[in-house]
Amino acid sequence: MRISKGALLVVIAFTAPLIVELRTVLAWVNVELTVLESAVLGIGLIGVLLVWALWPQSQNNATESAETE
Amino acid sequence: MTNTYIESFPAEAKVVRAAFYSSFLALAIGGLFGIVQTLHRTGYYRFMDSADYYTVLTAHGVLLAITFTIFFLVGVFTWAVTTSLDRPVEDIRFTWVWYGLMVVGTVLTAIPIFAGFTDSEMSASVLFTFYAPLQGHPLFYFGLVLFVVGTWLAGADWFRSWWAWKQEHPDERIPLPTFMVLTTTLMWYIATLGVAAAILLFLLPWSLGLVESVNPLLTRTLFWFFGHPVVYFWLMPAYMMWYIMLPKISGGKLFSDPLARVVFVLFLILSVPTGIHHQYLDPGIAEGFKFIAMTNTMFLLLPSLLTAFTVVASMEHGARQRGGTGYLGWLKALPWRDPVFAGMALAGLMFAAAGFSGMINAGMNINYLVHNTFWVVGHFHLTVGTAVALTFMAVTYWFLPQVTGKELWSRSVALGQVVLWFVGMTFMSNAMHRGGLLGIPRRTAEPQYEGFEFEAAVGSVGELDAQIALGGALLTLSLVLFFANVIGTALNSRSDDLPANEYADTLSGPSDAPLVLDNLKLWTAIAIVLVIFAYSFPLLSIIERGGLFGPELTELPVSIGPGLEYLSTTTVSTVTTAGETAIAIIAGVGS
Numbered sequence: 001m002r003i004s005k006g007a008l009l010v011v012i013a014f015t016a017p018l019i020v021e022l023r024t025v026l027a028w029v030n031v032e033l034t035v036l037e038s039a040v041l042g043i044g045l046i047g048v049l050l051v052w053a054l055w056p057q058s059q060n061n062a063t064e065s066a067e068t069e
Numbered sequence: 070m071t072n073t074y075i076e077s078f079p080a081e082a083k084v085v086r087a088a089f090y091s092s093f094l095a096l097a098i099g100g101l102f103g104i105v106q107t108l109h110r111t112g113y114y115r116f117m118d119s120a121d122y123y124t125v126l127t128a129h130g131v132l133l134a135i136t137f138t139i140f141f142l143v144g145v146f147t148w149a150v151t152t153s154l155d156r157p158v159e160d161i162r163f164t165w166v167w168y169g170l171m172v173v174g175t176v177l178t179a180i181p182i183f184a185g186f187t188d189s190e191m192s193a194s195v196l197f198t199f200y201a202p203l204q205g206h207p208l209f210y211f212g213l214v215l216f217v218v219g220t221w222l223a224g225a226d227w228f229r230s231w232w233a234w235k236q237e238h239p240d241e242r243i244p245l246p247t248f249m250v251l252t253t254t255l256m257w258y259i260a261t262l263g264v265a266a267a268i269l270l271f272l273l274p275w276s277l278g279l280v281e282s283v284n285p286l287l288t289r290t291l292f293w294f295f296g297h298p299v300v301y302f303w304l305m306p307a308y309m310m311w312y313i314m315l316p317k318i319s320g321g322k323l324f325s326d327p328l329a330r331v332v333f334v335l336f337l338i339l340s341v342p343t344g345i346h347h348q349y350l351d352p353g354i355a356e357g358f359k360f361i362a363m364t365n366t367m368f369l370l371l372p373s374l375l376t377a378f379t380v381v382a383s384m385e386h387g388a389r390q391r392g393g394t395g396y397l398g399w400l401k402a403l404p405w406r407d408p409v410f411a412g413m414a415l416a417g418l419m420f421a422a423a424g425f426s427g428m429i430n431a432g433m434n435i436n437y438l439v440h441n442t443f444w445v446v447g448h449f450h451l452t453v454g455t456a457v458a459l460t461f462m463a464v465t466y467w468f469l470p471q472v473t474g475k476e477l478w479s480r481s482v483a484l485g486q487v488v489l490w491f492v493g494m495t496f497m498s499n500a501m502h503r504g505g506l507l508g509i510p511r512r513t514a515e516p517q518y519e520g521f522e523f524e525a526a527v528g529s530v531g532e533l534d535a536q537i538a539l540g541g542a543l544l545t546l547s548l549v550l551f552f553a554n555v556i557g558t559a560l561n562s563r564s565d566d567l568p569a570n571e572y573a574d575t576l577s578g579p580s581d582a583p584l585v586l587d588n589l590k591l592w593t594a595i596a597i598v599l600v601i602f603a604y605s606f607p608l609l610s611i612i613e614r615g616g617l618f619g620p621e622l623t624e625l626p627v628s629i630g631p632g633l634e635y636l637s638t639t640t641v642s643t644v645t646t647a648g649e650t651a652i653a654i655i656a657g658v659g660s
Contacts, residue, residue, distance in 0.1 A: 002401075003401050003405075004401075004405055004406055005406065006404070006405035006406030006407070006411060006484060007400075007401060007403070007405035007406075009405070009484065009485075009488055010405050010411055010414075010415070010488060013415070013488045013491050013492050016491075016492045016495045016496065017422075017495045017499065020495060020496065020499050020536070021499065023527055023528065024503075024526075024527050027526070027527040032527075035528070035532055035535075
């Protein structure tokens with residue numbers, strides 16, 4: 001893992017305000033999302049985060065990461 | 070054996086534990102009323118009469134904003150003084166006396182509030198902001214007086230400990246946690262003069278029937294004299310935790326003891342002469358006085374920004390001690406699995422957002438846009454509802470083992486709880502802010518009107534209501550997890566494997582701080598002078614115009630039924646008079 005499970009949980013939680021307000025921001029540039037589309041986008045973003053966090057690191061990085069644990 | 074608080078100060082640990090449990094009881098009841106209101110306002114589930122909404126709102130506000138926060142504060146401050154001075158309180162019986170007084174005060178205040186749910190004549194559905202013309206039962210005010218006197222005696226207890234310590238250590242600097250307690254207590258003494266005057270001189274005699282009327286603007290102004298600094302009274306223990314616990318839990322040291330002292334001195338000086346910013350829309354206070362209050366309020370950003378810098382610098386130091394590297398890479402090295410750390414860090418993050426919405430509240434011109442709207446409710450759910458409440462819940466996971474000698478029931482549940490609070494509050498508070506921008510009012514049981522709909526720029530009001538209900542449900546679930554952990558820990562058996570009772574060391578210590586920072590008399594004198602500057606002319610002007618006990622005033626009934634009757638009688642009489650006047654004019658013109 002690239003980050004600890006605790007950090008991953010907090011990062012996922014932090015996507016909540018981003019997703020909630022992304023709709024407002026996109027509306028400024030005339031992109032109107034429905035609630036469902038926002039939810040799908042949110043799930044997609046969390047999916048990307050999970051893939052990034054769980055993707056095996058290269059050996060060098062992994063050693064570095066293990067030292068910081 | 071580890072050196073926990075309960076081992077070092079067994080008698081004090083009992084008081085601190087009692088204060089925490091009192092605080093949690095208030096949190097449980099207040100939190101329950103929170104979800105009831107959420108579901109009622111949004112229209113998802115209404116099982117009570119809308120007139121009772123205001124009784125629920127009063128209980129929610131008083132129990133959470135006064136009881137939960139201040140009971141927790143007195144627990145933390147007693148811990149801080151005894152730990153940092155490394156001495157027990159001077160007389161534990163006196164400590165129990167002020168705690169008892171606070172409990173009795175709470176019970177007496179709660180009785181008339183809860184009587185509002187019954188058919189009894191007794192009622193105090195006057196909301197947390199209990200100024201005139203709403204009138205509560207005398208017991209409500211009497212209970213509040215006892216509660217505040219309890220906090221005054223608690224402050225005297227902490228000063229007494231410091232004074233005794235000072236006699237034995239005449240050349241030493243005041244330890245930082247004690248310095249924080251003393252400056253906050255001084256601020257509280259000044260701030261509560263306003264509410265003491267409002268209750269003892271006006272509201273209580275009025276409620277007892279000793280005086281016929283009061284000047285509503287005067288009681289409002291005296292309330293806000295106290296009502297804004299009380300926010301800092303809640304916040305200062307959270308700040309204390311961010312300064313002395315967060316760096317330690319991050320694995321490092323506090324970046325600067327002198328900066329921390331400057332911040333607490335600034336709060337002592339600036340907290341009180343700002344209350345009029347809650348009254349920007351009140352007629353009867355000149356614009357110039359409001360401008361002074363706005364300027365003072367904007368100065369309060371300074372200690373908050375200093376705190377943001379110092380606390381983040383301390384966290385970065387801790388992360389780098391743990392092997393963190395890079396401009397932002399150090400963030401990964403922080404102990405995110407620790408619920409104490411994660412909860413406090415998320416609370417701090419939310420507080421940054423609260424600071425931004427607070428600046429909008431504080432600005433005289435832009436305040437007109439959001440005044441008395443749902444925006445304000447969103448704002449204080451980020452400040453007291455998250456920065457304070459989430460920090461208190463997070464540090465509970467450190468304090469409970471210290472004051473019980475028992476291991477925390479579940480760290481995983483604790484981590485889930487603090488994260489859930491963050492997510493729940495994100496949904497609820499965001500929607501409240503946005504609702505306020507649409508003009509949706511606060512303190513309203515049914516903000517749905519026939520023939521009128523609030524129009525959202527993005528999405529719909531229905532979606533905002535859904536967000537609020539979802540957020541409220543997540544917050545309730547988070548509270549359930551919190552109480553499961555508190556009860557689980559209380560039922561655990563004693564443990565010998567607990568962390569020691571310590572707080573963060575400093576990178577730049579007290580010896581780097583100018584001696585003048587510890588001159589409490591000087592800062593108190595400056596605070597009093599600023600209060601005189603900010604309040605003497607507005608108060609004189611209010612009294613000159615409206616009188617000490619006001620023009621003739623009939624108290625408004627506090628329940629909806631008689632209220633509507635009063636409104637309809639007044640409307641009918643006004644319309645009749647206007648009609649008669651119009652007929653007379655037309656007749657005059659015709660002739």
